[in-house]
């Protein structure tokens with residue numbers, strides 16, 4: 001059970017580094033949970049619909065180990081074995097806590113996470129025919145002929161997790177056959193998106209790094225393919241800074257509207273990585289090789305005005321009127337005959353499709369190698385260390 005728990009919910013390095021190693025002081029320690037209660041709690045855990053977060057998962061892991069094996073009895077993992085080190089720290093921090101108390105604390109903790117205790121705000125009211133199912137990290141709505149796919153992880157600057165990639169692929173497939181005329185991407189909060197969630201690559205045990213890189217490459221290819229093949233006009237409403245993959249993908253969009261507070265940044269070299277989203281092909285075509293090189297090789301960050309001057313952005317709006325102006329315009333566009341919109345897009349894009357798929361495949365293969373490189377690992381370590389104020 002503990003193994004399954006940690007595979008599904010392995011803690012991100014970022015949070016692991018910040019995990020405050022404290023012993024649990026539950027109010028009901030005087031009570032003693034039976035084996036049956038413990039077993040029930042384990043089953044209850046499997047039914048949780050909401051990820052309880054890494055700190056809680058580490059606590060659960062530690063309590064489970066303490067309850068079943070007693071005090072920590074394994075050698076301390078190396079500093080670089082981040083995940084196992086965090087788990088070991090959590091378990092070791094329980095010291096000589098008796099097995100029975102650990103069992104009770106485990107039961108109490110699971111009980112506090114049960115569906116009835118989950119925040120009801122996570123379950124948004126399903127306005128009839130409007131909101132489509134999905135996690136809260138991606139919100140898909142359909143209204144006025146527009147399907148809107150919104151990144152909704154504002155506290156993490158809308159960084160895209162592995163499950164979000166999958167949900168977006170799913171949302172695009174659904175949008176391609178729904179009743180809407182156009183599909184729009186935007187972000188909730190001050191960022192459009194900070195791109196790939198860097199903890200996607202740190203949530204990995206050392207012996208599965210190659211497999212993770214391979215799986216990420218397959219996922220990325222499928223993700224970008226979904227944009228290449230999307231049959232309806234695709235619009236980006238860039239409400240704030242955009243980083244990494246959400247910038248490179250813009251070459252596959254049909255219109256890009258940006259607030260004047262948006263910026264466009266592709267720091268691939270800094271991250272020991274390389275371009276994706278077909279940008280190695282679309283950017284030189286859009287802005288010429290010299291300007292594309294400045295962005296994709298040297299990581300120059302563009303303002304919205306600069307991105308517009310270089311053809312990556314269709315139009316820039318003052319932040320104060322951005323939302324109103326853009327959505328008014330999009331609602332007008334969405335009233336145009338849907339078949340005509342689709343056919344015109346097809347004419348503009350179809351000649352390029354084969355080439356784009358080939359470019360996507362090549363970029364994903366190259367990236368798979370980059371993710372295994374020392375340069376990339378060092379860059380990820382730097383990000384994590386900076387965030388944990390090490």
Ligand SMILES: CCCC/C=C/CC(=O)SCCNC(=O)CCNC(=O)[C@H](O)C(C)(C)COP(=O)(O)OP(=O)(O)OC[C@H]1O[C@@H](n2cnc3c(N)ncnc32)[C@H](O)[C@@H]1OP(=O)(O)O
Nearest residue numbers: 155156157159194195196197198199216220243244245387
């Ligand atoms: C499987 C397919 C893979 C496809 C590959 C794609 C490549 C890319 O997309 S490369 C681009 C990757 N993104 C980045 O390098 C951005 C990293 N983030 C930052 O540099 C900064 O966070 C920021 C400039 C975006 C914002 O800085 P600011 O000081 O304003 O805010 P923070 O305190 O740093 O951020 C708040 C919160 O959000 C977390 N966070 C932000 N971006 C990411 C991210 N990309 N991955 C993971 N986490 C991110 C940040 O750590 C903070 O979290 P805490 O509050 O928990 O500290």
